[in-house]
Amino acid sequence: MDSARVTFVASGSPGGKTDWLIDRISAIVGGPLATAPRLARHDGVWLDTPPASTWVVRGVRSNIRYTTGREQQRLVAAQAELGRPTSTCAALIPIDKSDAWWALAQDERRAIFEDTSRHIAIGAEYLPRIARRLYHGRDIGAAFHFLTWFEYAPEDVGAFDELVGRLRETEEWRYVTREVDIRLTRSG
Numbered sequence: 001m002d003s004a005r006v007t008f009v010a011s012g013s014p015g016g017k018t019d020w021l022i023d024r025i026s027a028i029v030g031g032p033l034a035t036a037p038r039l040a041r042h043d044g045v046w047l048d049t050p051p052a053s054t055w056v057v058r059g060v061r062s063n064i065r066y067t068t069g070r071e072q073q074r075l076v077a078a079q080a081e082l083g084r085p086t087s088t089c090a091a092l093i094p095i096d097k098s099d100a101w102w103a104l105a106q107d108e109r110r111a112i113f114e115d116t117s118r119h120i121a122i123g124a125e126y127l128p129r130i131a132r133r134l135y136h137g138r139d140i141g142a143a144f145h146f147l148t149w150f151e152y153a154p155e156d157v158g159a160f161d162e163l164v165g166r167l168r169e170t171e172e173w174r175y176v177t178r179e180v181d182i183r184l185t186r187s188g
């Protein structure tokens with residue numbers, strides 16, 4: 001058990017504490033992931049050999065890179081925790097960024113991420129309706145650079161669609177080389 005780790009397992013059978021039904025998988029940029037009926041989110045777990053799976057993606061929670069202290073305080077004050085009983089909808093969006101992005105210096109990435117693209121300012125408009133968690137994968141050689149996870153109530157599906165639509169219009173997203181949008185409904 002390592003609380004920083006996560007393993008998402010897509011499969012045909014139930015498994016995991018919080019089990020989700022996969023409504024659809026859309027390849028936004030780059031290659032898709034195979035369709036499967038269910039997704040289990042094993043938070044705090046690194047499953048080396050998951051039971052029969054269609055695919056597995058892993059990540060780790062990490063330190064913040066671009067958020068200022070002031071921004072962080074505002075986010076913490078506004079954001080909601082995962083696992084709300086009303087959050088019966090979720091999205092898992094694995095993302096890769098280009099070599100050009102990773103070749104930039106830290107200050108150049110921050111400038112694109114927030115000064116130009118306003119990722120945090122846009123995202124903050126959707127708190128606390130959308131609860132979120134970011135996992136990193138690039139430094140551990142995982143299948144994706146990032147796994148982004150979101151939970152929300154059915155009445156906020158439109159707001160979430162609007163949010164991802166606005167982010168996909170930004171300069172930051174020009175560096176996205178792969179994005180798979182997986183929409184889910186809580187089972188049971």
Ligand code: HEM
Binds near residue numbers: 120122126
């Ligand atoms: C719910 C509202 C959202 C808020 C408040 C938010 C906030 C943030 C913040 C503060 C960071 C920077 C963390 C750091 O300093 O390292 C971040 C990173 C990130 N977010 Fe969001 N975000 C939101 C929605 C989204 C959505 C909908 C997506 C995907 C479609 C997304 C994808 C990412 C990715 C990939 C990163 C990592 C960027 C990088 O390190 O290059 N975010 N987000």
